[in-house]
Amino acid sequence: MLLLALPLAGAAAVAFLLFKFATVDGDLTLVSRGAPRREKVDGKVVWITGASRGIGEVLAMQFAALGAKLILSARNREELERVKHKIINKHPDSRVEVLPMDLSSGEESLKEHVHAAESLFSNAGVDYMIHNAAFERPKRRVLEETEKGLKATFDVNVFGTITLTNLLAPSMMDRGMGHFVVMSSAAGKVPSPGQALYSASKHALNGYFASLRSELCTKGIKVTVVCPGPIETPQSSSATSSSQRPSSEKRVPVERCAELTIVAATHGLKEAWISYQPVLGVMYLVQYMPTVGLWLMDKIGAKRLDVAAKKGNAYSWNLLFGGKKSA
Numbered sequence: 001m002l003l004l005a006l007p008l009a010g011a012a013a014v015a016f017l018l019f020k021f022a023t024v025d026g027d028l029t030l031v032s033r034g035a036p037r038r039e040k041v042d043g044k045v046v047w048i049t050g051a052s053r054g055i056g057e058v059l060a061m062q063f064a065a066l067g068a069k070l071i072l073s074a075r076n077r078e079e080l081e082r083v084k085h086k087i088i089n090k091h092p093d094s095r096v097e098v099l100p101m102d103l104s105s106g107e108e109s110l111k112e113h114v115h116a117a118e119s120l121f122s123n124a125g126v127d128y129m130i131h132n133a134a135f136e137r138p139k140r141r142v143l144e145e146t147e148k149g150l151k152a153t154f155d156v157n158v159f160g161t162i163t164l165t166n167l168l169a170p171s172m173m174d175r176g177m178g179h180f181v182v183m184s185s186a187a188g189k190v191p192s193p194g195q196a197l198y199s200a201s202k203h204a205l206n207g208y209f210a211s212l213r214s215e216l217c218t219k220g221i222k223v224t225v226v227c228p229g230p231i232e233t234p235q236s237s238s239a240t241s242s243s244q245r246p247s248s249e250k251r252v253p254v255e256r257c258a259e260l261t262i263v264a265a266t267h268g269l270k271e272a273w274i275s276y277q278p279v280l281g282v283m284y285l286v287q288y289m290p291t292v293g294l295w296l297m298d299k300i301g302a303k304r305l306d307v308a309a310k311k312g313n314a315y316s317w318n319l320l321f322g323g324k325k326s327a
Helices: 001-022 054-065 076-091 107-123 147-175 196-219 234-239 254-268 279-288 290-309
Strands: 045-049 069-073 097-098 128-130 178-183 222-228 269-273
Touching: 001 222, 045 054, 045 107, 054 069, 054 076, 054 254, 069 076, 069 107, 076 097, 107 147, 128 147, 147 196, 147 222, 178 196, 178 254, 196 222, 222 254, 254 269, 279 290
Parallel strands: 045 069, 045 128, 069 097, 128 178, 178 222, 222 269
Antiparallel strands: none
């Protein structure tokens, strides 16, 4: 009986792991960490860019619930004030400051904003810098991209983000502590047909911040790079009706994405992936079996552009097993 039980137990364990991997919404290290650690952010100053909507807004709400002091930045002051009032209405004891900022405004302007942020909350400085702001264009073919689009994407996603980091990091090092949390993308880990410029900008961020971590980890500086796949935000749900989006497209809710981002940061993870299948599986393949993973992406590349143009499911297994690609 024992000899029979052991193979059955092994088969059951494998089946459980396969089921878990098929239904999980993040990489296995991330989802094993449990809840966010409140003690890591309670009373800390958290500066969030792109905080006027989407993931940034929800991150602000969740950090406030954990007792963080918030600095909210984006270009639209009115929207930032809306988020601030929303936070205070839900968490009356929260301390929230609004700091409007354009990441593409250049080094001198960003230097002034860093000085202002460091001076808030009785010159407490910034403990967590959440790089969430991003410029994303509609999906289009690589050869349709223009120099104007390239500049607009990199000015915000790369140059502005890196410049802000370079200006803020010295103050963090002087205090012997600081944490950069970078909202990258699955498109920064794998090819993303139809999003070449966005994907390139996120690959650039991944390379920069991985290098920054290695250089400054002994100076008390931490870096967490978060790579979400498709996320369900109020904007994405309103932009595409249920009749346009196939029911098989499953996006991680924005609240869950924000929660897992804070889990990754407060547990000190260096990198975290947030997505359902099939995107998560593709990320694992490209990371650990690149020949297979990149072959798979080549199979679906042109099909994904066709599906996206028809407002269909651009994250489906049907891209691999469905119809022929366009010429």
